Amino acid sequence: MQNKKKIINDPVYGFIGIPSNLVFDLISHPWLGRLRNIRQLGLTHLVYPGAVHTRFHHALGTLHLSNLAIETLRSKEIPISEEEADGLRAALLLHDIGHGPFSHSLENVLVKGSHEHITQIIMEKLNHEFGGRLQTAIEIFNNTYPKNYLHQLVSGQLDLDRLDYLNRDSFYTGVSEGVVSFDRIIKMLNVKEQELVLEEKALYSIEKFLIARRLMYWQVYLHKTVIASEQLLLKIVERARQRIQLGDKIFASPSLLIFLEKIYTTVELSENESLLEAFLNLDDTDLWTSIKVWTYSEDKVLSDLSKALVNRNLYRIELQKEEFAKIQIQEYKELILQKEGVLEENLGYYLFQGRTRNLTYNQNLENINLQKKNGDILPFLELSDFFNSTEIANPIEKHFLCRFRF
Amino acid sequence: MQNKKKIINDPVYGFIGIPSNLVFDLISHPWLGRLRNIRQLGLTHLVYPGAVHTRFHHALGTLHLSNLAIETLRSKEIPISEEEADGLRAALLLHDIGHGPFSHSLENVLVKGSHEHITQIIMEKLNHEFGGRLQTAIEIFNNTYPKNYLHQLVSGQLDLDRLDYLNRDSFYTGVSEGVVSFDRIIKMLNVKEQELVLEEKALYSIEKFLIARRLMYWQVYLHKTVIASEQLLLKIVERARQRIQLGDKIFASPSLLIFLEKIYTTVELSENESLLEAFLNLDDTDLWTSIKVWTYSEDKVLSDLSKALVNRNLYRIELQKEEFAKIQIQEYKELILQKEGVLEENLGYYLFQGRTRNLTYNQNLENINLQKKNGDILPFLELSDFFNSTEIANPIEKHFLCRFRF
Amino acid sequence: MQNKKKIINDPVYGFIGIPSNLVFDLISHPWLGRLRNIRQLGLTHLVYPGAVHTRFHHALGTLHLSNLAIETLRSKEIPISEEEADGLRAALLLHDIGHGPFSHSLENVLVKGSHEHITQIIMEKLNHEFGGRLQTAIEIFNNTYPKNYLHQLVSGQLDLDRLDYLNRDSFYTGVSEGVVSFDRIIKMLNVKEQELVLEEKALYSIEKFLIARRLMYWQVYLHKTVIASEQLLLKIVERARQRIQLGDKIFASPSLLIFLEKIYTTVELSENESLLEAFLNLDDTDLWTSIKVWTYSEDKVLSDLSKALVNRNLYRIELQKEEFAKIQIQEYKELILQKEGVLEENLGYYLFQGRTRNLTYNQNLENINLQKKNGDILPFLELSDFFNSTEIANPIEKHFLCRFRF
């Protein structure tokens, strides 16, 4: 029999252990392997060239953190059965399996619906294939498992998903300021009445975690050049679909073509086996290969946009708190319409505005609970001198304006 | 005017400075940008999931090391003009531009000839486009520039290319033992009669560099699973070409199709503008996208092999110093021919042997020269108690045998 | 002639360069060398065993950061002459030369006055010895040099002293959360009208710097066990002096004895050459050696306290925001007086309270100025959504109560 207890090298954590057969079988499954070609941060590598790490690697990272968390909680005499442990690990390994090409950039665009919903659909299929071995993982993921804290480790204010992605993204972008003391935070975890709590002395670590997250948002996730490249990608997909609907023959891999020809919903995905299979064929490479071909398109818009992306000649972008003045937009419009071959009907591909929101702060930070030495539980916000609920409750919204660079 | 002096975040070195307009313009050029989608280590990420770094990033890394080397040498009063400095930087930035999809894995396969030759062809074209600004870079690269040491920094026993790739590959694979003290080695560089030398006290650092390189070879570059996956890729390309020649219609991006339909030489590449353009359209994504489509091929061989790669069901591989016994191979043959649908004429796709060589050691290590405090130059091998020329002069060759996993 | 351009290995920064003869001569001077035996964090190593780094090493660290800052500012075309550069470097190298044994722990105790004043006295003496070569350094240190920003780099809200000590202290304690992106912050430095400013995009880095500092205060500098050990040291010195005044013969090195027999002021230090020489003989070892001998003292108090420190049997300490209740103190008192041999007159050595203040926040953070792309200068607090002037303006004061462990 094959020895399935292995060790995987990881630049971030050193070594990641594979603690069980279930984990080994999941990591070997092609559906998880697909994430090897989906970059964690979409097009962010156009700004931070190191940021080419994949969703597959992130999934392994969360596995590692789950091993640490299980060890810590068990050492504090929280009983976790091997089945629950495997459920937690599987839930984390699979939590992003519903992502499509370029991760968040095309979420809700290639398929109508969230990647979490697609994850649920895929987990159910996998569970069938695995003869029910994923039942606990699914309950933990869906938050129907009685021990709440297991779900909170997968998805919560300070979950293992976030700990890994903040750490991993800051590692690979080289924005070292985003690094989070995952080991310290995990060592402070505890459970009270089935809810996740942290020891009181984790207070300053949490403050630092929140500040690191904030920094990563503005410096990486919402970096204006990153937004510009994502918008370009969106416009390219939009245009390709438009041309297809108008009857153009457009190069694409067969699976990609399916999702360009029609916009499906996650519900359709769950009901149509071959559609799901097509989705599970897709990764970043289908789009990139196609966009390179589209640079030769006879459609000026599609070719303009595709060239802009391939040649990294991204939109000029402005970001500001207020809406952009109509008069300014009008000026830009006129300039663009003077360019040769630009039709008024296609102006929206060359000039447009939008909004972006930093959703980090409108979530209820009170959900992070700290436990004092005497056992009392207090919400983080009551203990921190620094973080003020009113301020952090407001999501920060910015308007952006993109202009094509001719 | 645009400010072209920028700083790029790099997980390996912290920050990489862009010191000149020429460097900025090269980094912005689509031909260099193409390397963003060519992974430095081909399919090695199937073994080391972190090894997804790109040739583009490696090019930036060598740029950084060249900045350090220039600074060190100038501080030792070796006169290097700004033009020579830019020549060195450009030669390093461009040294791998001739690589095609999956780097070394498909070298000499997609196009007949070495990637260095293709690099020379592309550098000439670029020089034309850049109005001669790359003349010095080309001379340095081709070793026709009078100051030998500049070429030695690009390509030699201890060049900046190697320093970066050993460092970067060990960083991204997580095989931390391959890390090299690039900063210490660079600080020890000097020039004597236009030849690169190192201060004598670099002796132990060089020993460690050589041991690190040796370790990386056996642990990463010639890892048996890596060889198995590369062989699979080669067989897939071979089969696809065979089917096309037999008249099958096969899905591929237009540019890839060109190189599948016929095997061109580097000379043809240099003489045929549109052929070169097609080559410069290619990256890893064309092949991966196509291979995923080929998993549905009606040709059993192509579909078998493609599925094996996409599902990471790689060849079983054995490695040994001696050739494999005929009787053993015969046994395997018979087993395979019992599998349904395997024709004898296609056996070579399911079972084959080959050789791999660790070429690290047959190069003349005496070429690393050390300078004693009194100015005398001695070859490394005379100074090291440890490294013995006879042993390290023998390249290590291993035979491998690959069997398809049904 | 001796080559004074050297390189020093440093675990924190890799290599520290010695850029000038003046710097070399200062580093070689015994008065700076004395700091090799003064630990940066006093007795903190009793809690964080790695925290044994010295003031000498910190001085070298600030030298390194000054090299980086000079390079950055010059690259932004701020003219800094070689003499000014050397002045800045010397001011930083010498900024802590006035520290005595155990750094801050015994500040204002062994000698009446601040370590900064003693630094000024020593700098003047050194300047005399160096034939005036330290004139610029002294002016920069004293803030009489016209270019304000040079002083601000030595002593300000975000000076190089702080950047190094936060970084170095977090490195050596292993409290990795205190690490600060010194390189990024330094790269953002600029000068406007002779005042130090930072580029606007440094905003998040500054927030992180402030949070890291806050974390270091609570987790290291004001760690309750650290306070307990410092208080013990203070009480030991107090008791030794008391016994000497009462006529006891007490073991101590001759130089230490001088400062135990009488409390001198910094003014006396500046006027009395041999007194200054005695001070410059002192380091941590004089005290530790003596305290070990005092464990055998016939004076019960001195021997009790000395044993407690040497055996790391530190005071029990409680920390709280409010003053301690009289009734609680009374209870403790009675318990202690029951211990054999404890006289009421000596109770203050066994039980006492005090206050500690985190002075980090009562300094005017508005002094950190950011420069927008259009050149406008705005104080940090106006730009940050997160930091709120009213909250951070309040110093946080805590009361502590120490009880001897019998």
Added chain:
Amino acid sequence: MQNKKKIINDPVYGFIGIPSNLVFDLISHPWLGRLRNIRQLGLTHLVYPGAVHTRFHHALGTLHLSNLAIETLRSKEIPISEEEADGLRAALLLHDIGHGPFSHSLENVLVKGSHEHITQIIMEKLNHEFGGRLQTAIEIFNNTYPKNYLHQLVSGQLDLDRLDYLNRDSFYTGVSEGVVSFDRIIKMLNVKEQELVLEEKALYSIEKFLIARRLMYWQVYLHKTVIASEQLLLKIVERARQRIQLGDKIFASPSLLIFLEKIYTTVELSENESLLEAFLNLDDTDLWTSIKVWTYSEDKVLSDLSKALVNRNLYRIELQKEEFAKIQIQEYKELILQKEGVLEENLGYYLFQGRTRNLTYNQNLENINLQKKNGDILPFLELSDFFNSTEIANPIEKHFLCRFRF
């Protein structure tokens, strides 16, 4: 009851766990605490300013590695009882407890005999105090415990002591090339017939370990300036003793005085309780404090040497493979005798030669055993293409010549 399961921050490993009451009690014991003031590398910090780490910290480091090794071996189903585990941990924690001031520099000088012998004496005393709880630790240390591999982890070719000190010394000196992949090597440990073996794939890691060790020897442990400072320290102690025997009154702490007045053997130490107590009072600070006082000695030799050390005006040192020519020494002699106040009888303090040996390689490297996948055991040297037994069997000896700098 006190919770003795704690976590200690460590810059090298992150966190070190205290897994048992025995370990907690040992770490809290003053005799181990004494190592907090004994620097691991004696005077090496005069060359590498970061190298101020202590024997105490090294002891904790070996504890951490023992935790990792126990975990690995148990996961490979080597049965290790909790008592054996604690025995191993205690043996490692205490293995250096017999070191005196400045570690190896004064070994066999302050007391006649090896530090290992003193360790054994102290372990026996401690065992008595601990009511026999150290019995297993003592047997493991003395290699009388039946399971050989436990002793080999404490003292062998690739023991945890070496793994920690190479790692820690390279970390603190900043000579990053000495870093060893302790985690990888430990994960490869196994046991066969009660002997320690490593998995075959550890081959390259061992090669790298040996090269790293070699590098540390030449770059740190036998660095010529380090030798010069150690020789100075030795001569100072020698002179102080000589003066005391001649009847001079010399300042020293009482405990130090005992060992200056007479040279005791380790046997005397074991038989004389109060002598052992005096020894256990000593650390680096006694010597440093005294040497500083001796700079004022009326004895010119003692004062010359002491000033040289305190002011870091170390011997000029030459190192070579051959003995030094008599004629050259004669020349130096004459020069020195011309210096004012130097008497011929004291010449040996100002000029002398000696030998130093790199003992790393004369130990039998065949003792590192590797286990092939089929279970066969082979000595390292048979498997490595690189390491050649004849070469590494020869210890490398160098002659040094020290001259006082007037």
